[in-house]
Amino acid sequence: MQTDKYGRTYHLPFSEGVTNDDKILRAWEGLLAQEIIITEKLDGENSCLKSTGAFARSHGMPTRNPWAKNMWTIWNRIQGDLGDLEIFGENLYGIHSIEYERLSYHFYVFAIREGDRWLSWEEVLFYADLLELPTIPVLEVGMFTTKKIKDFIQQRMELGSVFGGPCEGFVLRNANEFPTSDFKCNVLKYVRKNHVQTNEHWTRNWKRASLWYEKPLV
Numbered sequence: 208m209q210t211d212k213y214g215r216t217y218h219l220p221f222s223e224g225v226t227n228d229d230k231i232l233r234a235w236e237g238l239l240a241q242e243i244i245i246t247e248k249l250d251g252e253n254s255c256l257k258s259t260g261a262f263a264r265s266h267g268m269p270t271r272n273p274w275a276k277n278m279w280t281i282w283n284r285i286q287g288d289l290g291d292l293e294i295f296g297e298n299l300y301g302i303h304s305i306e307y308e309r310l311s312y313h314f315y316v317f318a319i320r321e322g323d324r325w326l327s328w329e330e331v332l333f334y335a336d337l338l339e340l341p342t343i344p345v346l347e348v349g350m351f352t353t354k355k356i357k358d359f360i361q362q363r364m365e366l367g368s369v370f371g372g373p374c375e376g377f378v379l380r381n382a383n384e385f386p387t388s389d390f391k392c393n394v395l396k397y398v399r400k401n402h403v404q405t406n407e408h409w410t411r412n413w414k415r416a417s418l419w420y421e422k423p424l425v
Contacts, residue, residue, distance in 0.1 A: 212266045213253055213295050213318070214390035216378070221357060224376065224398030235395055236353060241381045244328045245347040245359065246317060247369055248376040248396055250305040251297040254314070256282050258289045263298075274301030274413055277313045285338050292334060293320040297343065301413045308371025309419045317343040317378070318394075320387070325394075327384040344369040348382065360397055375399060 217232035218225050225231060252274070255262040260269035261278035270278065277300045296316040299307065316335045319326045326334070335342045346369075347359060360377060368374045376398040385393045 211387070212262075212264060213255065214387070214394070216394055216396045217391050219356075219379070219395050219397050222376070222397045223400035230391075232391060232395060235392075237392060238379065238381060238395065239351060239353070241383060241393075242349065243347075243351055243356075244345060244380050244382050245356075246343045246345050246378050246380070247374060248378050248398065249297040249299060249315065249343065249368075249370075250303045250307075250375045251299040252301070252303070254278055254296060254298040256285065256289065256294040256296075257292070258286060272410070274298070274410070274415070276300065281314060281340070285340075288338060291321050294334075294338070294340065295319065296340070299416050301410075302416045305368070305372050305375060307368060307416065310370050310416055311418060311420075312341045313416065313418070314340070315343045316340050318380070323387045324384050325387065325390065328380070328382045330384070343378075346377070364399060373399070 215230060217230045217235075219235060220231055220233055222231070253264050254270070254275065255266065256278065261275060261282045262268075263270040263272065263275060275298060278298055294316055295318040296314050298314050299310060300313040316331065319331050319334055332342060346363060351359075356379070363377070364374055366374070376396060379395045379397075381393040
């Protein structure tokens with residue numbers, strides 16, 4: 208069974224939040240020949256649910272961090288249905304740089320892997336629905352030109368996050384399935400300028416993110 212962690216997501220050449228440690232895919236426009244799913248990039252912990260447990264960024268061993276408590280609750284419910292599926296999503300249980308105002312859940316699925324292939328977005332939606340898991344907000348679907356993508360990003364960034372607060376960025380992915388070996392050409396990201404990159408220090412005094420219905424009425 209595949210045990211590798213989620214692939215490193217390369218930046219689009221016009222991503223404004225690139226740092227010295229980031230990778231940029233200069234020859235990225237081959238993706239434009241495919242139908243593209245544009246989703247919001249959420250500010251949380253890249254996490255995975257698979258038959259052997261709940262994992263954070265590293266797949267060396269299951270996560271036991273207190274801010275991953277919710278992941279084990281989900282895993283205990285769905286473990287018998289996972290089989291060879293690896294469910295990847297953003298764990299928002301612990302607040303990182305952005306405190307969202309309107310979260311309905313603490314975990315949102317953004318990809319599913321089975322063996323050496325990443326499932327199509329249609330399959331992701333199918334299995335997420337079957338497992339009763341929410342998926343990442345989809346902002347746009349279709350065929351794009353470079354100009355259309357740049358215009359969309361500029362306009363959508365001004366609206367902020369779907370969940371309230373600033374928008375960290377966007378992820379573009381091929382709507383179809385693709386092999387793990389081609390990951391870097393099929394999943395790309397744009398990150399906002401001067402975004403705060405969460406480091407290990409946030410874990411020292413971490414706080415649980417409130418869901419919208421837990422907040423007092425104003």
